[in-house]
Amino acid sequence: MKKMWDGRFSQASNELLESFNASINFDKNLYKEDIAGSIAHASMLGECGILSQDESAKIIAGLEQILNEIECGEFSFNIADEDIHMAIEKRLSQIIGALGGKLHTARSRNDQVALDFRLYCQKQNKKIATLLKDLISTLKNIASEHLDTLMPGFTHLQHAQPISFAFYLLAYAFMFMRDFSRLESSFARNNLSPLGSCALAGTPYPTKREIISAKLGFDGITQNAMDSVSDRDFALELLFNISLIFTHTSRLCEEMILWSSQEFSYISISDAFSTGSSIMPQKKNPDVCELIRGKTGRVYGNLMALLTTMKALPLAYNKDMQEDKEGVFDSIKTACDSLIILNQMLKSTQINKANMLKACKSGHLSATDLADYLVSNFNEAFRSAHNITGRCVALAEKLGKDLSELDLNELKSIDARFDENALKALSLLSSKEARKSAGGTANQSVKIQLELVENFLNSAKF
Ligand code: ARG
Numbered sequence: 242m243k244k245m246w247d248g249r250f251s252q253a254s255n256e257l258l259e260s261f262n263a264s265i266n267f268d269k270n271l272y273k274e275d276i277a278g279s280i281a282h283a284s285m286l287g288e289c290g291i292l293s294q295d296e297s298a299k300i301i302a303g304l305e306q307i308l309n310e311i312e313c314g315e316f317s318f319n320i321a322d323e324d325i326h327m328a329i330e331k332r333l334s335q336i337i338g339a340l341g342g343k344l345h346t347a348r349s350r351n352d353q354v355a356l357d358f359r360l361y362c363q364k365q366n367k368k369i370a371t372l373l374k375d376l377i378s379t380l381k382n383i384a385s386e387h388l389d390t391l392m393p394g395f396t397h398l399q400h401a402q403p404i405s406f407a408f409y410l411l412a413y414a415f416m417f418m419r420d421f422s423r424l425e426s427s428f429a430r431n432n433l434s435p436l437g438s439c440a441l442a443g444t445p446y447p448t449k450r451e452i453i454s455a456k457l458g459f460d461g462i463t464q465n466a467m468d469s470v471s472d473r474d475f476a477l478e479l480l481f482n483i484s485l486i487f488t489h490t491s492r493l494c495e496e497m498i499l500w501s502s503q504e505f506s507y508i509s510i511s512d513a514f515s516t517g518s519s520i521m522p523q524k525k526n527p528d529v530c531e532l533i534r535g536k537t538g539r540v541y542g543n544l545m546a547l548l549t550t551m552k553a554l555p556l557a558y559n560k561d562m563q564e565d566k567e568g569v570f571d572s573i574k575t576a577c578d579s580l581i582i583l584n585q586m587l588k589s590t591q592i593n594k595a596n597m598l599k600a601c602k603s604g605h606l607s608a609t610d611l612a613d614y615l616v617s618n619f620n621e622a623f624r625s626a627h628n629i630t631g632r633c634v635a636l637a638e639k640l641g642k643d644l645s646e647l648d649l650n651e652l653k654s655i656d657a658r659f660d661e662n663a664l665k666a667l668s669l670l671s672s673k674e675a676r677k678s679a680g681g682t683a684n685q686s687v688k689i690q691l692e693l694v695e696n697f698l699n700s701a702k703f
Contacts (some may be wrong), residue, residue: 245327260320263542264563268325269318270570274323274360275353276308278436282348285437291446292343300344304329305336324563326350342410347446351558352438353468358566359435360457362479363428365573367703369483370424372580374701377417379587381694384410388684390668392507392597393606400469400604403669406592408682410632411690416489418420418697420482425703427478434459435469441557442466462516467658471557473547476569480544495531497590501527508594511589514582540575543568599671605634605644607672614666619658629656645669 242256249417280301287297307329310316327350334341387406394404434454442468450462465470492632500507512528518524548566608630615626632655637644640651647668652659665671677683680690 244321244323245331254632259323260559262323263320263329264324264566265318265320265322267567267570268285268357268563269328270566271325271354271357271361272311272329273308274357275329275453276304276363277457278353278356278453279329280304281453282436283344284456285449285452286343286346288452289449290446290648291448293379293620296343298339298342299337303333303341304562306336307332321404324350324354326353344538345447346660347437347439347444347619349438349440349470349675352436352466353560355435355438355472356457357471358473358569359431359475362475362569363432365444365577365685366424366428366479366482369573369576369580370421370484370703372577372584373421373424373486374698376580376584377386377414377421377694378698379584380410380414380417381590381691381698383587383696384408384414384687385691387594388687390432390592390594390597391601391673393600393604394682400600400606402609402681403601403606405673405684406594406597407691408687411687413489413493414694418694418701419487420486420489421697421701423482423485425701427475427482428703429460431475431478433463435462435463435472438463438466438469441470448633463591467557467594471554471562472563473551473565476542476565477544477547477551480540480547480569480572482571484537484544487533487540487574487579490579491534491537494534494583496526497530498534498555501530507600508580508636509593510586513589514586529582533583536575536579540572543572591655601669602645605637607645607667607669608634610666610672610675611644611663613675614663615656618662619696653666 244250252335265669277688283292283297283300283304286292287294292300310332316332318328322331330341384407384664387410389407391403392409393400394402394409434450434457436453436457437448437450454460454462463472497508497510500503501510510525510530512525514527514529515525516528518526545563546568550561552588555559611633612623612626612630615621615629616623621629633647633652634644634657635650637647640647647667649659649661649664654661666675674683674685680686
């Protein structure tokens with residue numbers, strides 16, 4: 242098969258080279274961006290007088306026809322065309338004849354692919370941000386129903402202090418809000434057009450790169466041609482942003498797996514998002530959570546792969562960079578699928594308040610409050626208050642009770658100063674409500690957090 246670049250070649254390509262070298266099987270994903278970029282380029286060439294207006298119009302009409310052919314499934318992708326750029330250019334020449342060969346004036350595949358891939362990443366960045374917003378909204382909606390739902394807060398996966406389920410869910414909402422803002426700032430930083438940088442050094446033609454940039458919705462143009470064709474930071478940022486989203490989703494999913502186990506039974510994941518076992522009829526497994534947790538591996542892997550590919554590459558374009566796409570496509574699909582299913586699963590998850598409350602009654606969750614009571618009522622130093630409370634805990638353990646279940650006489654047997662207010666301090670609810678500090682778990686503080694999330698949801702867009 243004749244190649245578009247074979248003018249200086251006298252021997253045919255090695256058989257294996259064709260498929261090894263080709264990227265069309267995956268970069269056909271970029272067809273829309275490639276055609277949009279070519280249309281913007283052709284129209285700039287016309288506006289700058291590098292092509293006649295008539296030539297420019299004919300090229301654009303041909304490109305529009307190709308877009309239609311691809312969308313109707315009538316376009317045949319052929320490995321001999323190597324990549325999406327050459328496949329489209331070849332087809333253009335079939336449709337409009339020799340004029341098709343003028344499209345590549347003042348352009349190279351190096352800036353073309355840099356443009357296509359950047360446009361694609363920017364579009365997907367926005368899509369992921371929208372899905373994140375949906376997830377945050379679900380977390381907020383569930384949280385607003387659970388301000389008074391008590392659950393144990395953990396450190397070291399040991400019962401620590403009572404918190405509300407709302408407070409717990411909002412912790413994730415804030416993580417995903419930061420993920421959103423990372424996507425937002427990556428988008429802003431990378432919203433520049435590299436097209437017109439050509440092979441690496443710019444072009445002698447009187448081009449106006451700003452015309453292309455404006456037509457494609459960029460905020461401006463990149464400023465150094467060599468950097469523009471060598472840069473894949475935008476893809477790396479997207480891979481990192483997705484990786485951090487997965488750090489957060491995998492923690493949430495890990496907890497959903499724990500919370501739905503018999504040991505906790507804080508939540509029940511709906512049948513629609515659970516699977517059964519082929520041998521054990523009683524089983525209901527949280528496969529969706531496990532898969533999202535597991536997919537974190539491939540998402541991190543895609544980031545490491547591209548970081549490694551880009552490391553130590555000499556400027557400017559190297560074919561190594563063709564390896565940039567598949568991992569990005571994979572991470573994007575993994576992120577979109579996972580965010581959609583996680584959101585739906587959360588909406589249908591049942592919250593078992595009674596079990597959460599029961600769990601709060603083991604592990605002496607209000608011990609810190611008893612120590613705080615001693616400090617504030619008797620001016621006791623925190624260290625000795627800690628010790629007295631520790632002795633109360635030992636007594637409760639001996640009696641087979643939770644600290645919050647000791648009566649006044651039992652408390653007085655440790656320290657005669659204990660009074661009714663000690664019992665109040667030990668109540669799980671007042672322990673939660675005492676934590677009114679900014680960002681704390683008391684309803685008063687959680688309401689402010691809910692408001693912040695609400696404001697974010699009302700204003701976040703880019
Ligand atoms: N398929 C190539 C890629 O994805 C397009 C750029 C090719 N440029 C070149 N000089 N061979 O990187």
